[in-house]
Amino acid sequence: MRSRAGTRVAIYVLLVVVSVTAVFPIYWLFSSALKPAKDLWTIPPSFFPLQPDFSHLAQIIREREFPKYLFNSLVVSLGSAAISLFLGSLVAYSLTRYPMRGRKQIAFWLISLRMMPPIVVILPLYIFFTRLGLIDSHLGLVLAHVTFNLPFASWMLAGFFREIPKEIDEAALLDGCTSVGALFRVVLPLAAGGIAATGVFCVLWSWNDFIFAFSLTSTKAATLPVPISGFLGDYVWEWSAFYAGGSIAAIPIVLLAIFAQRYLVRGMTLGAVSS
Amino acid sequence: MKWRVRRASPYFMLLPAVALLAFIVMYPMVFSFWVSLHRWYLGKPHLFPFIGLRNYSTILLKDAVFRIALLNTLRLAVICIPVEFALGMSLALLLSRGDIRGKVIFRTCLVMPVVLTPVVSGVLWKFLLHPSYGLVNYFLSLLGISKVEWLADPRLALFSVALANMWQWTPFAFLLLYAGFVSLPREPLEAATVDGASGWQAFRFITFPLLTPIMVIALLMRTMDLVKLFDVVYVLTRGGPADATEVLTLYNFRVGLNYFDMGKAAAMSWIIAAIVTLLSQLYLRVSRIEF
Numbered sequence: 188m189r190s191r192a193g194t195r196v197a198i199y200v201l202l203v204v205v206s207v208t209a210v211f212p213i214y215w216l217f218s219s220a221l222k223p224a225k226d227l228w229t230i231p232p233s234f235f236p237l238q239p240d241f242s243h244l245a246q247i248i249r250e251r252e253f254p255k256y257l258f259n260s261l262v263v264s265l266g267s268a269a270i271s272l273f274l275g276s277l278v279a280y281s282l283t284r285y286p287m288r289g290r291k292q293i294a295f296w297l298i299s300l301r302m303m304p305p306i307v308v309i310l311p312l313y314i315f316f317t318r319l320g321l322i323d324s325h326l327g328l329v330l331a332h333v334t335f336n337l338p339f340a341s342w343m344l345a346g347f348f349r350e351i352p353k354e355i356d357e358a359a360l361l362d363g364c365t366s367v368g369a370l371f372r373v374v375l376p377l378a379a380g381g382i383a384a385t386g387v388f389c390v391l392w393s394w395n396d397f398i399f400a401f402s403l404t405s406t407k408a409a410t411l412p413v414p415i416s417g418f419l420g421d422y423v424w425e426w427s428a429f430y431a432g433g434s435i436a437a438i439p440i441v442l443l444a445i446f447a448q449r450y451l452v453r454g455m456t457l458g459a460v461s462s
Numbered sequence: 463m464k465w466r467v468r469r470a471s472p473y474f475m476l477l478p479a480v481a482l483l484a485f486i487v488m489y490p491m492v493f494s495f496w497v498s499l500h501r502w503y504l505g506k507p508h509l510f511p512f513i514g515l516r517n518y519s520t521i522l523l524k525d526a527v528f529r530i531a532l533l534n535t536l537r538l539a540v541i542c543i544p545v546e547f548a549l550g551m552s553l554a555l556l557l558s559r560g561d562i563r564g565k566v567i568f569r570t571c572l573v574m575p576v577v578l579t580p581v582v583s584g585v586l587w588k589f590l591l592h593p594s595y596g597l598v599n600y601f602l603s604l605l606g607i608s609k610v611e612w613l614a615d616p617r618l619a620l621f622s623v624a625l626a627n628m629w630q631w632t633p634f635a636f637l638l639l640y641a642g643f644v645s646l647p648r649e650p651l652e653a654a655t656v657d658g659a660s661g662w663q664a665f666r667f668i669t670f671p672l673l674t675p676i677m678v679i680a681l682l683m684r685t686m687d688l689v690k691l692f693d694v695v696y697v698l699t700r701g702g703p704a705d706a707t708e709v710l711t712l713y714n715f716r717v718g719l720n721y722f723d724m725g726k727a728a729a730m731s732w733i734i735a736a737i738v739t740l741l742s743q744l745y746l747r748v749s750r751i752e753f
Contacts, residue, residue, distance in 0.1 A: 281472035311490035412581035444577035459749035
């Protein structure tokens with residue numbers, strides 16, 4: 188479909204306006220992290236940090252324990268992703284490779300768990316974790332995130348495994364491979380792209396989670412969103428600390444997602460729509 | 463012997479995951495349902511009287527805040543979803559034209575809000591909407607509009623929450639519908655154009671019906687997300703001013719982990735779960751996810 192030059196220009200203008208609206212708040216976050224505190228409240232606002240000032244970043248790193256929270260976010264998201272990918276690939280393999288009884292029911296049970304509202308699980312986990320001493324521990328939060336990541340990973344991986352012809356691993360089984368061997372030596376390498384995408388999504392859900400982290404941790408195992416929400420006190424808003432801390436939380440996940448954007452729609456719709 | 467191992471092996475492979483989920487999800491859920499049938503304050507653990515379904519009836523019949531929260535969640539859905547869809551659809555239509563360049567750059571820009579940590583986007587919007595120092599009011603002042611109290615005015619607060627939501631999720635509607643567009647069969651559209659259909663007619667009678675399943679999927683997905691909405695409202699308004707932005711999950715959280723009224727909180731979480739289950743069953747039907 189070709190259109191007149193005027194129409195095309197109008198379309199480009201519109202697309203640029205939309206892109207800027209989408210990206211500008213994020214640019215504002217990153218650029219404000221580098222502004223000296225006095226430039227945060229000027230009218231008219233300063234849009235470019237002409238003299239980058241790293242003191243806020245340095246301050247939250249030194250005084251607000253941000254290295255610890257960053258470490259916690261990494262441990263919890265990688266930990267829950269690793270457990271979910273490992274156990275999930277076993278589930279996905281058995282669901283897609285064996286004409287097992289109850290296969291369908293198990294698959295739908297898993298996806299229903301993924302859609303379950305977190306609050307249903309959080310209240311009892313809060314009570315159990317308090318009794319077991321798992322409140323504010325890495326293990327506790329990893330387990331809490333596994334409650335949504337394991338069903339997600341199993342379901343997504345099953346989708347990816349189904350796209351690999353069964354004949355390939357049946358050949359491996361005939362050659363004397365065990366089923367676990369066929370999974371690890373044949374199916375996993377072939378599904379590498381899908382597994383990576385599933386892993387990225389597990390990390391994304393876990394990294395961005397607030398309600399589990401906020402309910403089940405306080406200081407020791409808290410992930411980045413918890414201290415960041417704390418910058419908005421009842422009396423004081425810590426603007427510069429937030430811009431710096433928010434950037435630390437946002438940069439890794441935005442970069443990761445840009446690399447995995449081909450799978451974004453598929454992950455977000457739990458495999459219902461693939462892009 | 464070998465044959466038997468082969469037959470058993472799928473169950474062995476399922477076992478670790480199912481056992482783990484039974485332990486960290488199913489057992490807690492059963493426990494929570496048991497709690498929902500009792501009156502139980504965490505501060506008074508020894509008092510645990512069985513009261514049947516009375517927690518449920520109190521919430522559904524007598525709890526005014528619950529009703530407000532339910533209504534606000536609905537209102538958010540009614541404000542956000544149509545706007546997200548209309549904008550997302552227009553963008554997808556524009557971008558699916560053959561003669562537009564730079565699609566990848568544009569799409570990458572739109573991916574960013576979707577994946578931004580919701581707490582970060584919530585606080586960011588709180589600053590952007592600040593009455594004196596916020597950028598939004600600065601731009602409005604250039605147009606001659608004076609200081610708007612986005613979050614403190616009870617009539618505007620819910621709309622401001624919706625605004626932050628729409629900023630984050632309109633790109634998602636676009637990405638989804640764009641994915642739908644790209645995968646549409648070409649022939650019906652070409653046939654219609656050959657037969658002399660106008661652009662609007664082709665959209666109205668061919669593209670739109672073909673996209674309906676995807677739109678229903680997105681609609682249900684977004685509604686479920688809004689029922690589970692917590693982080694953005696928590697940082698933007700904490701449900702205030704005066705319950706103006708109280709939503710289901712936030713209220714449920716407060717009853718449980720601030721008032722420690724565990725019986726009532728557990729019952730409420732099951733009511734929310736019932737709503738979500740209804741939506742998710744519809745979702746599975748419509749998306750024709752097969753297994």
